[in-house]
Amino acid sequence: METRKKISLKPFNTFHLDVLTDLFSEIQNLEDLQKVISDPELSSIPKLILGGGSNLLFTNDFHGIVLKNNLKGIQKIKEDDDSVFIQSGSGEAWNDLVMYCIENNYAGIENMSLIPGTVGAAPIQNIGAYGVELKEVFEELEAVHLKTGEVKLFRLADCRFGYRDSIFKNELKNEFMIVKVTLRLSKHPVLNTSYGAIETELKAMGVTDKNIRAISKAVCNIRLSKLPNPDQIGNAGSFFKNPEVSSEKYESLKKDFPELVAHKTQGDKMKLAAGWLIEHCGWKGKQVGNVGMHKSQALVLVNYGHATGDELFAHAKTVQLNVKEKFGVEMEMEVNVI
Numbered sequence: 001m002e003t004r005k006k007i008s009l010k011p012f013n014t015f016h017l018d019v020l021t022d023l024f025s026e027i028q029n030l031e032d033l034q035k036v037i038s039d040p041e042l043s044s045i046p047k048l049i050l051g052g053g054s055n056l057l058f059t060n061d062f063h064g065i066v067l068k069n070n071l072k073g074i075q076k077i078k079e080d081d082d083s084v085f086i087q088s089g090s091g092e093a094w095n096d097l098v099m100y101c102i103e104n105n106y107a108g109i110e111n112m113s114l115i116p117g118t119v120g121a122a123p124i125q126n127i128g129a130y131g132v133e134l135k136e137v138f139e140e141l142e143a144v145h146l147k148t149g150e151v152k153l154f155r156l157a158d159c160r161f162g163y164r165d166s167i168f169k170n171e172l173k174n175e176f177m178i179v180k181v182t183l184r185l186s187k188h189p190v191l192n193t194s195y196g197a198i199e200t201e202l203k204a205m206g207v208t209d210k211n212i213r214a215i216s217k218a219v220c221n222i223r224l225s226k227l228p229n230p231d232q233i234g235n236a237g238s239f240f241k242n243p244e245v246s247s248e249k250y251e252s253l254k255k256d257f258p259e260l261v262a263h264k265t266q267g268d269k270m271k272l273a274a275g276w277l278i279e280h281c282g283w284k285g286k287q288v289g290n291v292g293m294h295k296s297q298a299l300v301l302v303n304y305g306h307a308t309g310d311e312l313f314a315h316a317k318t319v320q321l322n323v324k325e326k327f328g329v330e331m332e333m334e335v336n337v338i
């Protein structure tokens with residue numbers, strides 16, 4: 001395993017920010033990881049696990065070691081009449097795992113087609129799209145403690161998954177590297193086409209016999225038409241989470257803003273569409289210097305080419321504050337700011 005010095009992270013983050021890391025190593029196998037952990041010179045310096053860099057905003061150079069995850073391998077580990085258990089190395093691209101499942105007719109993650117990034121990052125924020133979240137198919141994961149090297153198994157309850165949230169974003173932030181993830185997929189697909197424009201897209205595609213392959217294709221078509229491609233314009237997807245408010249707060253906002261977009265969540269709460277709030281503060285498509293909220297997706301903060309991480313972060317703060325002033329609603333950042 002080679003450790004390189006003063007490496008630019010520009011090719012490794014989807015905002016294309018040209019920051020440096022003091023040290024950079026690619027983790028190809030578990031031995032590489034244990035070597036880093038047991039190296040006395042590396043043991044006390046900050047470590048950043050890097051997947052696809054699609055949910056990161058670097059506001060500075062990184063003073064520590066970046067561990068680029070290259071742990072590969074997808075395999076079926078067991079099955080029963082209804083389910084199949086697929087274990088994946090955490091450095092596999094998430095969408096490659098989705099495609100593997102679709103090829104084999106294992107259902108459950110087709111609605112999450114084309115989410116960028118790695119399998120190992122998926123549990124960090126309990127990724128989700130088009131009405132499905134990772135937690136619905138999650139079986140267990142293995143993770144290595146970055147100080148002790150201990151390997152620990154986390155079952156569903158241990159991960160404390162929430163909306164774009166888990167224990168790995170809270171109490172255990174930066175403590176572990178997730179090395180393997182096991183999902184429980186279904187042999188008897190229950191198709192979920194109720195969310196977003198999936199039904200409309202399936203009709204436009206001329207699909208009469210719905211199946212997981214068609215749903216995956218429909219989701220890909222919608223995503224490609226709606227979301228800015230990070231290869232062309234730097235971004236990290238939705239920058240903010242959709243904020244949850246009490247039903248009383250929702251009712252009072254609805255009086256002033258009858259068009260407010262929201263949907264009911266668990267209990268008595270309402271989830272507001274953060275994109276709508278941002279758009280109604282006038283930020284959608286408005287470019288400020290090198291940055292802005294995207295013209296067709298107000299929730300997506302973009303780098304028009306030469307932005308720094310600080311500039312992007314400052315803009316996000318301005319938008320966040322403006323929404324708070326206008327609607328009295330706090331939007332939490334979804335992207336990990338480093």
Ligand SMILES: Cc1cc2nc3c(=O)[nH]c(=O)nc-3n(C[C@H](O)[C@H](O)[C@H](O)COP(=O)(O)OP(=O)(O)OC[C@H]3O[C@@H](n4cnc5c(N)ncnc54)[C@H](O)[C@@H]3O)c2cc1C
Pocket residue numbers: 014048049050051052053054055056069090115116117118119120121122124125126127128129176177178179227228229230235236237238336
């Ligand atoms: C265009 C676009 C669309 C997107 N759409 C969606 C969407 O629909 N739904 C959604 O949920 N997200 C979406 N995202 C966000 C992003 O794709 C996900 O959060 C993804 O899981 C990030 O994966 P990554 O490998 O790029 O993680 P990175 O950005 O590399 O890392 C993110 C965080 O996880 C940590 N981490 C990464 N891997 C590990 C590991 N193995 N062990 C421990 N910690 C780790 C990192 O240290 C960092 O804190 C989108 C992003 C983009 C750019």
